[in-house]
Amino acid sequence: MLPRKAEVVVIGGGVIGSSIVYYLAMKGIKVVLLEKNGIASGTSSACDGVILLQSKKPGVHLKLALESAKKYRNLKNELNYDIEYRNNGGMVIIENNEELESMKIFVEKQKSIGLKVSLLDKDKAIEKEPALSHDILGSTFSPLDAQVNPMYLSFAFINSAKELGAEVYTHTEVTGIRLKSNKISSIETTRGEIETDIVINAAGVYAPEIGRMVDLDVPIIPRRGQLLVTESVPKILNGILISAKYIAAKFNPNLAESEGVGISIEQTANGNILIGSTREFVGFNKNVTPEGINDIAKHLIILFPQLKEINIIRTFAGLRPYTTDGLPILGKVDGIEGFIMAAGHEGDGIALSPITGDLIAELVVEDKTSIPLDEFKLERFYS
Amino acid sequence: MKERDKDVIICRCEEVRLQEIVKVIDEGAVTIAEVKRRTRAGMGLCQGRTCRQLIAQLISKHTGQALKDILPSTFRPPVRVVKIKTLGGEESCFLEKQK
Numbered sequence: 001m002l003p004r005k006a007e008v009v010v011i012g013g014g015v016i017g018s019s020i021v022y023y024l025a026m027k028g029i030k031v032v033l034l035e036k037n038g039i040a041s042g043t044s045s046a047c048d049g050v051i052l053l054q055s056k057k058p059g060v061h062l063k064l065a066l067e068s069a070k071k072y073r074n075l076k077n078e079l080n081y082d083i084e085y086r087n088n089g090g091m092v093i094i095e096n097n098e099e100l101e102s103m104k105i106f107v108e109k110q111k112s113i114g115l116k117v118s119l120l121d122k123d124k125a126i127e128k129e130p131a132l133s134h135d136i137l138g139s140t141f142s143p144l145d146a147q148v149n150p151m152y153l154s155f156a157f158i159n160s161a162k163e164l165g166a167e168v169y170t171h172t173e174v175t176g177i178r179l180k181s182n183k184i185s186s187i188e189t190t191r192g193e194i195e196t197d198i199v200i201n202a203a204g205v206y207a208p209e210i211g212r213m214v215d216l217d218v219p220i221i222p223r224r225g226q227l228l229v230t231e232s233v234p235k236i237l238n239g240i241l242i243s244a245k246y247i248a249a250k251f252n253p254n255l256a257e258s259e260g261v262g263i264s265i266e267q268t269a270n271g272n273i274l275i276g277s278t279r280e281f282v283g284f285n286k287n288v289t290p291e292g293i294n295d296i297a298k299h300l301i302i303l304f305p306q307l308k309e310i311n312i313i314r315t316f317a318g319l320r321p322y323t324t325d326g327l328p329i330l331g332k333v334d335g336i337e338g339f340i341m342a343a344g345h346e347g348d349g350i351a352l353s354p355i356t357g358d359l360i361a362e363l364v365v366e367d368k369t370s371i372p373l374d375e376f377k378l379e380r381f382y383s
Numbered sequence: 384m385k386e387r388d389k390d391v392i393i394c395r396c397e398e399v400r401l402q403e404i405v406k407v408i409d410e411g412a413v414t415i416a417e418v419k420r421r422t423r424a425g426m427g428l429c430q431g432r433t434c435r436q437l438i439a440q441l442i443s444k445h446t447g448q449a450l451k452d453i454l455p456s457t458f459r460p461p462v463r464v465v466k467i468k469t470l471g472g473e474e475s476c477f478l479e480k481q482k
Contacts, residue, residue, distance in 0.1 A: 038417040045420055151420045297471025308468035314459050
């Protein structure tokens with residue numbers, strides 16, 4: 001049975017909601033999490049685990065990611081669960097002069113925000129990652145990039161939150177939100193109703209559905225990413241890698257259409273190699289397509305010719321909660337007291353989950369945050 | 384679960400034992416996918432061909448759900464393991480289509 005009352009209700013048991021309950025429980029808040037399926041059953045189990053600082057927009061986005069990276073180093077010890085966190089650095093692979101010129105500018109901007117990152121020539125790049133093709137031009141390298149197992153991270157947050165007194169209800173769907181004179185009053189679910197003053201919308205690609213329950217327009221659009229998984233093989237990659245095309249595709253949807261996807265690649269703790277990803281707007285369709293798989297495999301062979309003999313055991317696709325400016329929606333919303341947004345991280349949810357959880361918990365408890373959330377407000381889309 | 388059965392291997396690709404599966408069911412996993420995400424059962428070379436049914440039976444036995452009501456995990460290509468070069472190289476199975 002659901003409890004009758006809670007100080008805070010979090011909707012969504014992905015990595016973002018899990019992180020929020022953890023940080024709220026740490027602050028002694030009586031919090032309840034509601035998830036319509038299982039923990040990490042949507043986007044958070046249909047993605048890779050790269051914690052990439054180099055792909056963040058230089059500005060407040062990168063600042064958030066840098067703070068999140070600091071938290072990861074503590075989380076590894078704080079959580080009583082092996083989250084398979086490894087901090088072995090990451091590279092952006094540069095294939096031609098055009099990419100080199102744009103990466104030079106990108107790297108300078110990132111450095112000015114405080115990211116440790118440098119440009120490597122071809123020989124240095126191959127020295128770091130011997131599986132790379134000899135046809136590349138060079139790469140960047142940042143020692144701060146890391147990896148984690150996104151499912152284990154979510155379970156770890158949930159386990160620790162429960163130990164601290166949080167209550168977690170899976171297979172419990174939110175069906176309505178009751179307001180009393182524009183204040184949150186209770187949450188209706190398939191398993192009963194909970195009274196609360198504060199609700200946090202961490203429903204990812206489904207956040208617009210929750211928004212509609214209080215007549216709020218939440219402009220998050222599902223963006224499909226297809227990935228390939230190889231059999232487990234002995235260690236062949238040292239860190240995480242993405243192609244420069246990936247960065248172009250991420251920030252310019254038109255480029256993603258014309259120039260192809262640009263891949264990201266990591267080897268997990270178990271030895272499987274995860275290769276992603278397409279970026280497609282196809283509604284809530286989670287199918288993989290021959291074109292998507294072919295695109296990724298082709299680009300992979302160009303960058304890592306040695307890997308072509310390795311077996312693919314599975315393909316899959318997940319939906320990323322996309323916003324038009326690439327930033328998540330975080331914080332209170334105007335006109336509805338007690339309604340807090342924490343969704344729309346697109347492909348940055350894993351990297352940004354610790355800082356998102358911490359900031360939202362600060363907002364609930366102290367009514368202010370150590371990093372201002374102004375640029376992440378929902379209302380930026382209305383003006 | 385009998386003491387002597389605890390170490391029986393349910394997922395042979397990822398070497399997941401009976402007691403590990405039962406533990407996550409006891410902790411609340413009610414679908415094959417939930418068991419998979421927590422234990423890796425079904426994540427290996429055969430993608431659950433052998434263990435999928437066994438896990439469904441275990442969930443049914445421990446939760447009382449009817450076997451027919453237990454959600455199957457998602458089936459995804461390829462049906463058999465396939466080399467990366469077959470998906471994207473000069474020998475790609477997609478080449479015919481592209482011509």
